[in-house]
Amino acid sequence: MNNSLASHLCRRTFLRQGSYGIGAAALAAMLDPNQASGTEVDIEVPEWNGIYPVKKGAARIKRVIHLCMAGGPSHLETLDPKPELGKMDGKPMPKSYTEGKQIAQLQGQANNLKCLGPQHEFKRFGKSGLEISSILPEIGSIADDICVIRSMQTDQINHDPAHTLMNTGTSIPGRPSMGSWLLYGLGSECDNLPGYVVLTSVGGGQSQPIAARQWHSGFLPSRFQGVEFRSQGDPVLYVNSPKGVDLKSQREVIRAVQSLNDVGNATYQDPEIATRIAQYELAFKMQTSTPELMDLSNEPQHILDLYGTKGGDGSFASNCLLARRLTERGVRFIQLYHRGWDHHGGINGGAQTTAKFVDKGTAALVKDLKQRGMLDETLIIWGGEFGRTPMAQGSGRDHHIMGFSCWMAGGGIKPGFSWGATDELGYSAVENKVHVHDLHATMLHLFGIDHKRLTYRFQGRDFRLTDVHGNVVKEILT
């Protein structure tokens, strides 16, 4: 279906359903001194329900929480146990592994590559006995809820293009991110918050930059872009009224704007005006709902303890708690970036420190969603843009794309399960490889979307999140 036609029809439908009536109500409220303050104007937001016709019963999940471990966490210190690599510690990396392969910063040392054994012990956790690094004991405690993929592969060896691939399915900048694709395809389920929310935190290692393109809508309309919620300053840009304007005054100004637009609409009959009225209403709702969302003071102590946060400090744990609150409010795509996994040096202590920043919050989010019955309608993805080399870079590891790990949990995902494997030194994925495109295809499949059918025409061709790739990884699905 033609996209702009779709949005137009949507607005027209809204009009037919009686925007005049709504506008008139606003005007009446405005002109009636008895209603002049405190009365909410009843305006309906024209909903974007998405362009993708999901078949009944095909959707296993309603939303995604992407816990993005930015910087490239080492699979060898987190999710992929490699005892053989430990035996090779300090010995030359066999050339058969590395010859002709792309290397990032170790490029100049191609003839002097040495193995670096896993820096932390792995343990078996839960009934499933999944092997997870001892630096992630809390994630270990949810081992029976998660599915570890140990055969991930990507195409891009530097942070920014690798993130771009992870988010948009290509390293070429300017394409929509997966959250934007979902909003475009399915719409949002919440009426007072954006459908795609991004939260960020730092700690534990070098903070690689994160570009706004990671949550940009690319060529899709900007209404589908991710909105960053900030832990300092306005939580959303300009979500607070100007100085000297309290919420009541702001409400009155907005009501006047709505009434003026409604008067204009009587003359111009422009569907954009109805949308504008609705968006001002949503803006005002955001002005009230965002501070309420960000305020964690009404969370009970045992929940704060579960996450290990006092809340509101911009930490990863605090963001995990916010993610749960966003989930409750119907946000479609929630992305948490933790910038701190780029351990080129000192990976022993570095990975341990970063793990401490994310371990408890992550596990708490899964447990909390589970106890509220929301885990089985949510997909959680935990992982970075790539992994790290089995070869030493001093006391650290370099970027690595031939094999790395991630885990998923939630609706439709086999719990306590692992899929795929790297070779015995953890260099290349060799068994049941899962490319980033496959991850995207699987995610869309869980929403009841055929990744080949969610398209948008731009510059003369139909674009997809998975471009010309992607296979659903059926084996990890229940």
Next chain:
Amino acid sequence: MTEQETSNANWKPIAPSALSALHETKLAVQEDHSVLASGPGHETNTYSVTVKDQTEKLTGIRIEVLPHDSLPKKGPGRAGNGNFVISEVKVHTVDAAGKRTPLKLVNAKASFEQADGNSNPYKGWKAIAAIDGDTKGATWGWAILPQAGKSNSWIAELETPLQPESPTTLVVEIDQNHTNVGHTLGCFRLSVTNGKVALDPKLELPAEIQAILAIDADQRSDEQLAKLLAHYRTISPQLADIRTKIETTQKERTTTENAHTRSTLITQTVAPREMRVLPRGNWMDMSGEIVTPNVPHFLPSIDAKEERINRLDLANWLTAKNNPLTARVFVNRLWKLFFGTGLSKVLDDIGSQGEYPSHPELLDALAQEFIDSGWNIKNMVRLIVTSQTYQQSSLPRPELADTDPFNRRLARQSRYRLDAELIRDNALAVSGLLVDEIGGRSVKPYQPAGLLRHLNFPRRTYKQDTGNEQYRRGVYTHWQRQFLHPAMKSFDAPAREECTAERPRSNTPLAALVLLNDPSYVEAARVFAEQLLSGDLKTDEARITQAIRQALSRDPNAQEIKILTSLTQQQRNHYQANPEAAKELIAVGLAPVNDSLDPIETAALLSATRAIMNMHEFITRN
């Protein structure tokens, strides 16, 4: 100059009678009495220079360190950077019986001393460090970086002048014990004096100038004299003021030049790069076919003057008389600017994958006109805006709603939202704040703190502009590619990562938040209100009527006046009860507050101007 030539201390280079090095290094005397080190270097070393049969009075010694072609960076040291460190200089005499008598050195000076930080006890590589008896450590001494490849000299006085009664043997030991290994001397010359112990300014002169000075004044050629004078101008105390002036002016020039952004207009590569088809885009796979520049084969072929097609050929091909495509694409985009939609709707693909034009003959006629007018854009703009089609009213015509819902047949004008930059310009223009200067650097409007915190290497800081720069047009807004100013981003300014022929026109709550709460818009509404209050208009109604005329270029209707006067009164009541809030509100922005006005009145009317500036009509091309 004469003065300088004659003020020299009477230094006499001496020929060593014997040379030795503590560690294996070959030391050889040159014709000019200088000593050149060669052969194996060593981490540290001590050179001993023996001068026999010294009979004259001795008041001081001098060590000249000299450049030599055989040394790294031409020396005078043997370290890779041409440097050395003389950590200690010791002098003693030996009498016939072999008895050593040390001579104490004082007042060490050098023509140049290398700078250093706090870890160095002398805060620099000073001459005196070479006669301190190594009391502050053997590693410290005299060094000369960055003067590699140049002559310098070190001098010291004897505390008690030596008056030999019989021929005496003099030994000078030069320790080089710096911990940064290999900082030993490569070429040096020893001199002695029996008079004043002073540095010789002549020694700091370039070798070429020294050579000219060595020639008798009346024997110097014109060219030599010119060189001498040219050098003199760089050191003459009388010309110091002029030199400073020149230096300052040059600095200003550099600053001015660097203040402009430079862009490359033309580059010439010597040999074109070899380009290959990359199999499935893999740039590491060099097995693909080698290709040369060409246009896609389904398009008309391109003529080339030379064997290889260049950019001029491409430009000529694009604008050839018999190629209507370029002009068609351009006028289609121009049409979009004036009617909201192109004659063919898909701006970035006007081929068979795009949309067949609604008015193909018109598109062709405009394209032909564009070519015939010599690609004159202004001519095309005039042609379009003087047309009857352009000048129609944009009011809807109910009878067209079913037959032409998207107004493709243009039986009326279109209405569409302004682009991001113009929304800003419009608000500033209405308030009277706009500075419509053309050109210059990018400017930084108010922006929420911390917007750039996700960037790194280097971390970015954003300092908002003050004064006129704050009110310049939107096209000059600083463009942080990944983190666009929110007012630009919310109104669909592109991230500039993809070529964007057509921006989407979204309608989002984030855009509403910008117009409602961005200080730039609050400030514009305030200045607009102040302007209305400063005039002769006495009533809310009169001011609001004027405000609508100014902002929307039309008269208000009764409902609008009622809505806005009622809002103004409501807010007046509110701010009368909260006068501090009124002051806070009108203080938003850098534009000076009009103190002659009552803050409560300004705040009340500001609410009305804010409401007008948030109207859909205010950001719409009607």
